[in-house]
Amino acid sequence: xxxxxxxxxxxxxxxxxxxxxxxxxxxxxxxxxxxxxxxxxxxxxxxxxxxxxxxxxxxxxxxxxxxxxxxxxxxxxxxxxxxxxxxxxxxxxxxxxxxxxxxxxxxxxxxxxxxxxxxxxxxxxxxxxxxxxxxxxxxxxxxxxxxxxxxxxxxxxxxxxxxxxxxxxxxxxxxxxxxxxxxxxxxxxxxxxx
Numbered sequence: 001x002x003x004x005x006x007x008x009x010x011x012x013x014x015x016x017x018x019x020x021x022x023x024x025x026x027x028x029x030x031x032x033x034x035x036x037x038x039x040x041x042x043x044x045x046x047x048x049x050x051x052x053x054x055x056x057x058x059x060x061x062x063x064x065x066x067x068x069x070x071x072x073x074x075x076x077x078x079x080x081x082x083x084x085x086x087x088x089x090x091x092x093x094x095x096x097x098x099x100x101x102x103x104x105x106x107x108x109x110x111x112x113x114x115x116x117x118x119x120x121x122x123x124x125x126x127x128x129x130x131x132x133x134x135x136x137x138x139x140x141x142x143x144x145x146x147x148x149x150x151x152x153x154x155x156x157x158x159x160x161x162x163x164x165x166x167x168x169x170x171x172x173x174x175x176x177x178x179x180x181x182x183x184x185x186x187x188x189x190x191x192x193x194x
Contacts (some may be wrong), residue, residue: 008070015078019071020034070137107144107145112146112162115127147176147187165183165185
């Protein structure tokens, strides 16, 4: 297996949709309709949204440049996804800022909110490759910090969608703040720019 990682843009829209249509949630069909849109909406009626609405919403955001992140491939096949974008672009983080901290545009924070890896590829370094490329891309784009939200306890692969704390620590993230069920961790990207 040779993992390659590419930033998401409109040219990769069909790969993104194919991954979520067929690969992402084969072992967790309850989440199959998310299309990684959850953190982009502060909709209190999230549970009433259909998969078709979320698919179209995600596609529209990708076309407009509002939904960003990185896709991992094995050959030409998409096998993983990392949803990472400017913190202020995540409406749910903004709506719940008392918990996650308010976005300060002057800080230039890249928030890593979600990983989705095809079941057959889990435990094979896909999330690490995605995180490394997200941090490298953010550093090149002038972000000062990368921030993530690993849970303290993951009871299933589905619940580990924020990524494990051990992954972040091994990639230079440190604990910023403890929440009831999660940590906020950060990595200084300025060192990578020097």
